Amino acid sequence: MTATPTVRAAARRSGRPPLKPTARQPRRRSAVLTVVTGVMLVYAILPLAWLFISATKTQEDLLGTFGLWFGGEFALFDNIADTFTYQDGIFGRWVLNTVIYVVVGAGGATLLAALAGYGLAKFDFRGRRAVFAVVLGGIAVPPTALAVPTFLLFAKMGLTDTPWAVIIPSLVSPFGLYLMWTYSTEAVPNEILESARCDGAGEFRIFFKLALPLLAPGLVTVLLFNLVAAWNNFFMPLIMLKNADLYPLTLGLYSWNRQANTVGGDVVFDLVITGSLLTIIPLTVAFLMLQRYWQSGLAAGSVKQ
């Protein structure tokens, strides 16, 4: 997108790799600053605490007791059991669907972006510049702006209300391609490729055996971005899917919540809340465990804009 030559030039002049954390003198800690920043911390954490507390309550306690403290009964495990058994256990189905959409969508998007980014970085071919220009333009096109047109097109092709209607759009990540292009340019030395070619290795073999391990940090970053996008996907499934058996978790929870508005609909706020808690746990755990990767990855992403 835009260039930030100042940061990178400064890092290059110092002869240091730009991503290496700079060693700093330990400073005097400030209690005042910690408390002031703590306000933001409370702002960020409070809704999550509320969600956990609420998931331990029965529906009556949910309506009758103060939101930020536990109710009379600790009903978390009953709520989880109810969530998984309500409507013949459709919640488990949604979990499975989400996993499939995320693994195939985010995994596929990352692989395709890596292949194409590497291809654009390491091979000169007719039309390369045109391809690059069009894909970069794609970064600026907001995916939601394309949702309705994509639906209309997929309807013509008979793809709506199938898993493909959700998976295919999430396979394409122009921003991921852009990141993989920069990583390939910088992390894969041409000399290694040349010597492998002299040994008679095929190009795809070189890519998978030699280049991919070198691209690993970049791959993890792109994968994490794609994971979040696929896990959070809502607009596409909402317009593409009618059959509740195909819903991802986001759409499923939305539909349970809507039930309260329909005449004679079952009010299941306790299940919506418990389901929400279950929905955010996997990504939260993944983020906490993969901290090292996404933090360095974000650094790379923001500097290389």
Added chain:
Amino acid sequence: MTRRTWIGWQFTAPFLGLFTMVFLAPIAYSAYLSVFRTRLVGGTTFVGLENYTKALSDPQFWEAVTRVALFLLIQVPIMLGLALLVALAIDSGRLYGAGFFRVAIFLPYAVPSVVATLMAGFLYGIRFGLVGSINEALGLNLPDPLAPGWVLATIGNIVTWEYVGYNMLILYSGLKVIDASLYEAAAIDGAGELRIIRAIKLPALRGPLVVATIFSIVGSFQLFNEPQVLDSLAPNSITTYFTPNIYAYQLSFAGQQINYSATIALLMGVATMVVAYLFQLRAMRGEAR
């Protein structure tokens, strides 16, 4: 050195094929749809630019555009300002437990917007949320955050909650790559913390801030998930033309006006790109100056 062969196409072809299917083809198809009109009686007729002139004089469309523009002008500066302050605080090295702050404030980014909105709807709602509890406990009469006059501010709050940590981390990453020798030089000059922020840190954050702003511009203009989900908690507050995306969605799915819907989607896509591009151009010119 790169090799000029056809093998490069083999690497890019799978991506390009799908890119054509979900980017280029929908754009072309909606451009095609936008110049026709379909009626139950009379079928499909070519109408040229009629859908566009209709959109530009459609008060509902303009109300939606004005609403997201207002959102952009108010929510985005607040969110980025907070993100900047937190990033500077964490980077200052003066916080106790800075690592914990960084991770905890980022965590809401892992929460899907649907879940974030459902939570906010419950949490702030009058029915069994905090505002209800506070009103009851203190005998106050605080306004319902989901009432028509307040719902846009509530959505701003939800979006801020979701993305402030993400933006903080982008800015923090920008601070991390500042060359340590600059700080050493500043220390030798006896520069204070505020001076270091003004002279070293803020200039270094220019690029990351531009990126964060562009993402936020796109996010605001394309606002959909939050109001769509809130609609089920506060049906009277969200109109069928609350944001341009909701309007396009409603036109397609409730109104069966797919030609007009495609026109709206296309217009908003182009408008988003133009605004993001103009901002980038301006930011770059500022940098050159």
